[in-house]
Amino acid sequence: LNQSVSSGSVERPNPKVLLVWKLTNAIAFGIALSIAVLVALGFLLFAQRLPAVVWIVIVVLASLWGLSFLVSQKQWENWSFQVTPEALEMKQGWIWKHRRVVARDRIQHVDINSGPFDRKFGLVQVVVYTAGTTVGMIPGLDPLRAEALRDQLMAGRSVE
């Protein structure tokens, strides 16, 4: 996918999206960990012992949380997209790499979504659809860039 396909510049999600991902992870893991810790405390208080399972769960959860920092970082590093005159090309994935090339004429509609954390950091995500399927999602875009991208994609193939 190197010769004529790529002529637009390669773009990346805003680095601020890393904060959004870390925050989301923190909430998910935080809730799970606090439940585990509460269970552990309950055991210590009422049974005066701590079963190995609870320990293992806490350690696994904490290490997964730690790992999620690395995963988000790598995910961000590997997420890119590129708008060329004929196609939208998206790349994603750290270990399993995914690439997608979509003919711009075939794009049916483009959604701009933003969750509460996205809004907090002034970001939006763009979801691209063709007639048949969801083609892909581009996270962490500046709202202005997202709107420009939507107009660009909805206009179909750029005439040159």
Place this chain on the structure above:
Amino acid sequence: MNRLHPATMVVAFLPKLFEAFRQVLPFLAVSLFTGRGDNSELFFAAIGILGGFGAITAYWTTQYGILDGHLVCTSGWLFKRDRRIPLDHIQNVNLKQGILERAFNVVTVEIETAASSGAELKLQVVTEDAANELRGQLAVPVASVESLTERDQRTYRISKQDLILGAMTENQGSQVLFALIGTVGVAALSQFFFRFFQFKELVPSWVIWSASILGILLVWGFGWVYGAIQYAVKYGRFTVAREPGLIRISHGILTKLQFAVRLRRVEIAIVSSTVWQRIVRRCTVRVGTAGTFGEEGATVPLALMIPADSADSAVQSVLPTFDESMLDWKPLPRYYMLSQATRVLLTSSLFAGISLGLYYTGFGRLLQGLGWLIPTLFGSYLFWLVAGVVFGYRKMAYAVSNEFIASRGGLFTKTVYYMPLAKVETIGTTEPPWWRRRQVTRLIATGMVQSIVLPMIPESAVAKIANLMLERNSKIAGTFIDADAGQASP
């Protein structure tokens, strides 16, 4: 606006009634038989019947018709729905006529678009005349297209011989099922008798052995006959009628199905042949559009049991740019075999570990001397997996021409997929890190609904395919949605 046929109330209601009673039937039978029931089951059945009343309200509230280029259907009583489908967005029109519906001379019409899976619009019961009239109106945008098949406008109907041949050679689905049940079942049964009835003293062992083998053969044979009957009932009276820009495919002896396929909407053609079909040099061609075909699934048969050498012309009749000689078939990289073999060995050693673990942790005692089944089943499973990888690999290949992307494979049932590049919307690739070092990747070309998978190709081929896809798309730029509404003449 038109109404549904009053027979809706019967045709849609009876199956619901049957369904409601079928579930409580065993309980009802027991309480009748013992005379001790309080018939509370009838109450539950009555609740089930309530669902059937939906069918009756559907008759009173549904209206459909064609209003300025849209197919309109309003329905609902408490929750009203008004659905409008632009005529040129319609992909397939499917007709279905079950036994009950035939008694009233009515049909169910399903209208499919590319938007989602399943029927976009289902008109439960309309008369055959109304369906024909509706179909005529729906065909308006199609008829204005320059005809693709005008020169050979004709109807093809499968002959009895071909149908019987097809039933005998193309029904391995239920065969395999019966074979599994039969082999394991008979083996277990013979072991059971062997252990619990002291047969050995009454009958000589060769009688038991030959009876077991006969039993297995009988079950296989029964499965085969059953599959053949199923096939004949499903595909009996298989007829393909060609009209300008359109083909009508109908089949079925008990439940009649008819599919109208717009030629410009065809996204994929699949040519398949089973081992037995290859012996008699026949094959089956199926086509898929950007819509599904109700119960038939994603594709519909275009030609059943045609001579293998006319498969290309059958594909060409729906995809005019198709030319088999332009396809440059290439085998998959050798690394594919290695990676598949590794995968098979990893998963099967996992299975082996689990089954051995189960066997030695006491589960084996439940089997009562049937322990030999575990290594036998596991061994044959492993054998088929390895054989599948080694021999299957040789059958796999992919090809790309200026117009088409194609892939083939299959050890026993050979399948070839052809997809025009002009119908491809997205090219996606995925690869794990260990594939990256070999510079290979897995490619999926996706159209509106159908897709084609090249399990492993060199990375260098991807750019070529993507560029071809973009080039093909540019030829119909801006007009693809209306491509068969008559405006598309670049």
